Amino acid sequence: MNSQFRAELLKIRSTRTTAGLVLGMIGIVLLFSLLTGLLTKAPNLAATSDQRNLLGVGEFAGVFSALAGVMAVTSEYRYGTIRPTFLFTPRRPRVLGAKVAAGLLAGALFGVVGGVLGFGIGYACLAGRGIAFALDGRQVAFLLLSTVAGTALWGAIGVGVGAIVRGQVGAIIGLLAWAFVAEPLIFGLLPGLGRFGPVHAEDALSQFTTKHLLAAAPGGLLLVAWAAALSILGTALAVRRDVD
Amino acid sequence: MTRRGPSGVDDPVVRVESLTKRFGGVVAVDDLSFELERGTITGFLGPNGAGKTTTLRMLLGLARPSGGRASLFGRSYAELAEPSRRVGAVLEATDFHPGRSGRDHLRMLAEAVDLPGSRVEDVLRLVELQDAAHRRVKTYSLGMRQRLGLAAALLGDPELLILDEPANGLDPGGVRWLRDFLRAFAAQGRTVLISSHVLAEVAQTVDEVLIINHGKLVVESSLEQLTHRTAGSVRVRTPASAALAAALSRAGIRFSARDDGTVLAHGTTSDQVGDIAFEADVPIHELVGESSSLEEIFLGLTTEKAA
Numbered sequence: 001m002n003s004q005f006r007a008e009l010l011k012i013r014s015t016r017t018t019a020g021l022v023l024g025m026i027g028i029v030l031l032f033s034l035l036t037g038l039l040t041k042a043p044n045l046a047a048t049s050d051q052r053n054l055l056g057v058g059e060f061a062g063v064f065s066a067l068a069g070v071m072a073v074t075s076e077y078r079y080g081t082i083r084p085t086f087l088f089t090p091r092r093p094r095v096l097g098a099k100v101a102a103g104l105l106a107g108a109l110f111g112v113v114g115g116v117l118g119f120g121i122g123y124a125c126l127a128g129r130g131i132a133f134a135l136d137g138r139q140v141a142f143l144l145l146s147t148v149a150g151t152a153l154w155g156a157i158g159v160g161v162g163a164i165v166r167g168q169v170g171a172i173i174g175l176l177a178w179a180f181v182a183e184p185l186i187f188g189l190l191p192g193l194g195r196f197g198p199v200h201a202e203d204a205l206s207q208f209t210t211k212h213l214l215a216a217a218p219g220g221l222l223l224v225a226w227a228a229a230l231s232i233l234g235t236a237l238a239v240r241r242d243v244d
Numbered sequence: 245m246t247r248r249g250p251s252g253v254d255d256p257v258v259r260v261e262s263l264t265k266r267f268g269g270v271v272a273v274d275d276l277s278f279e280l281e282r283g284t285i286t287g288f289l290g291p292n293g294a295g296k297t298t299t300l301r302m303l304l305g306l307a308r309p310s311g312g313r314a315s316l317f318g319r320s321y322a323e324l325a326e327p328s329r330r331v332g333a334v335l336e337a338t339d340f341h342p343g344r345s346g347r348d349h350l351r352m353l354a355e356a357v358d359l360p361g362s363r364v365e366d367v368l369r370l371v372e373l374q375d376a377a378h379r380r381v382k383t384y385s386l387g388m389r390q391r392l393g394l395a396a397a398l399l400g401d402p403e404l405l406i407l408d409e410p411a412n413g414l415d416p417g418g419v420r421w422l423r424d425f426l427r428a429f430a431a432q433g434r435t436v437l438i439s440s441h442v443l444a445e446v447a448q449t450v451d452e453v454l455i456i457n458h459g460k461l462v463v464e465s466s467l468e469q470l471t472h473r474t475a476g477s478v479r480v481r482t483p484a485s486a487a488l489a490a491a492l493s494r495a496g497i498r499f500s501a502r503d504d505g506t507v508l509a510h511g512t513t514s515d516q517v518g519d520i521a522f523e524a525d526v527p528i529h530e531l532v533g534e535s536s537s538l539e540e541i542f543l544g545l546t547t548e549k550a551a
Binding site: 004010014075081085086091242244 | 344
């Protein structure tokens, strides 16, 4: 397991895909942090919950870590490296397990970068505008840890989705369409159902103040369940399906 | 039944038994059986779509057989303890991420099976890619990609090498390099299976020949036997065919009369037939050596059933 895990980490590091996703993530977090931190009216940034929404913009890292997970699987099918990969390691659950683990680790690193960046910019905006900081140390720690954990789990979700769909374009479009269109739509129409989706589970974990969300702990557990279910389904399909 | 315990020397390197693969209603591989002997180079031949690649994919555990089984050293591929140290395979010449360097491609595979980094450098030298190893694969020529694929297959220093259409897109120099390499590999007592849809491409490399068509085995023989089997016919046009036939009979040469009135003498040369006819005072109007090329034999074997 250990050697396969190291091989998967090397795959992630040895192309420019990951670096591109990190840059994209930094750009998005910068943009949304600055927009929210500078344009929101001061009274709307006074409460703890408002500040948490601002300081937690790093949650966007989850999208990018999910894309990194998708790429880790789909680029192997797209470029055919899945063949040598499975020839060297014919026990496919070992390969997929290592990819999930690598997706979790890469996702956690995305979470650290995105979380710290989002928090830093948000904090600087509050300080620069003379708004009193409302979070205590425990809340700050929880905010950062939940961003790292949530982003890590999205990495595993990406691996699962990639293994289920296999086609790179389809997996990316599917993932983005779910995260930005389908799940928000379901949540808008049927919040009682939509709050069980992975995006809203992460919002709950991050203690966002949107109505109808689950509490943080069940939200976090639900996100773990999503990551586990998709990883297991993706692995089972990778074992069953022939490789062209 | 699955055999347990260490795979013995007595097990054939490759054993394919009644292997079958159906895709929906289409039978791609149909009850195929063959074995490979240690130390031989076998050409696995057939036209495009004959089922060669599908057979290799099943042999290597990438596709699941619909029936029958394929084993290497007495076990299925997935049951081999360290498959990369027993079997090296290249299925597609283009199985690389274009943005990854040749060296990193080999490192990621070596890493997964605990092969040392020095082994990566060894195979890079072996295929003469050490100077390009740091470059991204997208800058490689097709020949370089072929050699990088071969380097990956050789990482584990395997006993058996399986190459699917390795000569595709190689220039003549590359083909010669590959032939010499495979010859040296087999001379060490190792085994090679190479597929091709062009017999001539591998005729100078292989000892044994497996020809399949429509997923079925058509010919399993040594290249020598195959060449012998159909080589050396001479077609003769003469107004005295009866006299020629008698003369050929006396010389112990097999022959057949053709519908167009010509005589076809088998297992001989035009020189010999010309001399016999001269001595028997048989006038010759036309004398054509029909030592059909391997390619014609191959086409004959693989197209007769396609019609």
